[in-house]
Amino acid sequence: MAQVSIGQVENLEDLVRGLHSMREALETACREQIAVAEQKCEEAREEGKSSAGMLENAIQQEQTAKQNVDSAEQALESSQSSLSSAQSSLSSCLAQPHDDDERYPDCSGEYSAVAEAEAAVEQAQNMLEQAGVELEVATGDRISLEQRADLAKQAQAMAEHALAQALQECNMRLAAVDQAIEIGTARLSFAQRALDAYLATNLPAAQFHAWLKWDPTKDGRPVAPDMLRDRMNLSSEQRRLLQEYLYDRNPAYRRQVDKYRNQWASAKGDAERNIVARKARIHLSGEFGEQMVRHALAPLGSQIETQGRTFVGDNGRYTKTDLLVTDLRVPVILGRGEGMGAPVGGSMAFEVKCGKAEYLYSQKDHMIFQAEGHKQADAQCTLCSRDIQDLPEEKKKELRDALHEAGSPMVGMLPKKNEIDQSCLDFIHQNEEALS
Known part of the structure; x- marks a missing residue:
């Protein structure tokens, strides 16, 4: 069975979760789309029924109008015949x-009969003219409603086609996502079995996996400083595994490592390699130190935020908090004194500093300013590398007192800067070693 890494398995877990989320979102969107299409179909059907009913009524009205015209024509013929008879009688009389x-x-009498007949003819002509107008209107209405009925049929056909198309597209897309979920789940299951087999035979990897998946609630007691210190001081092998994990899981970290690997591979001579190593010690080591703290502390809370802004004063200045752990699952004790403990549901804010002793001392003012962003948390401190122990006692006390007064006491829990640097440089050289 092929070997897989913890990060690769977690990537697959994220992939499967993402596919399930995608399916839920797609299913919701499909339901909404189909509901709209069904509503349009129903509206089109109602319009079709209404138009058909109106057309039938218009046809009946047109037929009635035609009958009225026929009756008016007959009445006119009859009145004209009566007029002719009256005129004939008058002529005979005269x-x-x-x-x-x-x-x-x-x-x-004959004159009177002719006058009455002429009036009847005129009335019949008016009636015929009115009936003709009404027939013309009724015919126009019928033609308009025929067009409306045709348009309603077309609209209904289009709505039904749109509904069928929406159903087909949704079913196709859902089927494609279901297939992807099935494939992803199968790959995840295979990878998980491979990882379990690997962890069963590799103690450092199993220990690192346990470190990542730590559940602080199982101990049933507050997390003390020594527990946190142990979690932040990984062995060199576990630091290597964390490097690999970050490379698998963190695209930004991967890009940074790849950049230094490429620069190292293309460097000409020791001088250029030293420049690459110096850049890595400055930038990559700092990021690695923060990531080490992040993953060491992440199991303590439901959420962990990085580089959150906190505005200081009224002039628009702000500080960025390296780590903010919220909704703590267990009580946490960072040390002695006020602001060094947080309850369940509380929060903790941290500044992370990795560097040699003099660098840590030089960052005093910056760390004091950063401490302003920690005050919204229940507990706060400045985590630094153990290089602080290399400061002269006077400077060490000055630095600790200043940060304690600022409200974010300094605690040296991280490995020394040289150890962090070496871990990063070894990881950059890893490809080179594999090829040699």
């Missing part, structure tokens, strides 16, 4: 000869 008294025949 054509009669005079009587013996030479009086014209009395045709008043």
